[in-house]
Amino acid sequence: MAVQTVEQQDLWLTEEQQGSWRHYLEGTARFVEALGAVHDRTLDLSLGEYSLLVQLSEAPELTMRMSTLADGLVLSRSRLTHTVARMESRGLVERRAAEGDRRGVNCTMTDAGRAALEVAAPGHVAAVRRIMVDALEPEEFATLGRIMAKVAESSKLSGGTEEGLTAHCD
Amino acid sequence: MAVQTVEQQDLWLTEEQQGSWRHYLEGTARFVEALGAVHDRTLDLSLGEYSLLVQLSEAPELTMRMSTLADGLVLSRSRLTHTVARMESRGLVERRAAEGDRRGVNCTMTDAGRAALEVAAPGHVAAVRRIMVDALEPEEFATLGRIMAKVAESSKLSGGTEEGLTAHCD
DNA sequence: GGTGGATAGTTTAGAGATCAACTACCCGCG
């Protein structure tokens, strides 16, 4: 058989690593697809809106700075602005100027936002349970958490902006 | 402190599960963000286009049916149509009617597509290594693969279309 | 042999995301 695959070179991964990688990709893709479908079809909040409200629900005064929110949700500022604008027009959140830094904007969950979150929560939680938590042994789920925490750390380093190949200029 | 969080009820998860879940979410978000950034900034193929070409590169004749491709990449048919249309206009792939089923369309990787894949592969692989593989112990990476394979399976069941709450209407 | 229901893929309009400006403000330093 002629060598067809581009990646079977030694800069790539072993067979076993390749398999793990594929499983990872497929697993995350199918999972967000399934969870997103639950939100789209049975809940009034998209997964992204839900996550945003969860963050706010845990913040003091139900309020966070836009940039903190963006960082926490791993969203670009632009995307957050648009998302919050939409949610604001639905009455789920409110924005007001931050005191102390006139550039800043605080985002606060409204009562309607809290209500929407409370309505959506059971369905969301049930779906997460059903699709992921219950499909794994308890200790597998814990392991997944620990592993992805390491990945998150590593991603922060090489992720942020560009470099990575350009590396340590200056 | 007043109870602020919506989710701290007994239909939700334990503290520990909650932590695992958050780590999972943050890890996947940061990872795709970081890997996507590498593609956007230093490669000529987006992560999605790259994955599509990888699939084709492993298929007999470098060719796959649109629907097979869609299933393999966990993409809606509509999205695949759009993506392939864009890639076709760049000369990376070609479509032609499938023989034997006149509804079907085959998607084939062109020489230019293969060339683009080969150019992009080293950067892609290096990024995957750097951001994920090297950040984990070998056995952690293998474990991640096994766990996500289970999640993928589980997602297939409850995912596909709707139901889940509606369940077995017949 | 033709009818009804599935399957394959495309199309279109509208929602959402991205990227590159752009405004406004903060702060350190000469």
Added chain:
DNA sequence: CGCGGGTAGTTGATCTCTAAACTATCCACC
């Protein structure tokens, strides 16, 4: 003071994605 560079957030044009409708084909069955 005031200049320069950084941070906070928004805007608007453009691109991509989604959802629903639509065309065409296939196939099982009467």
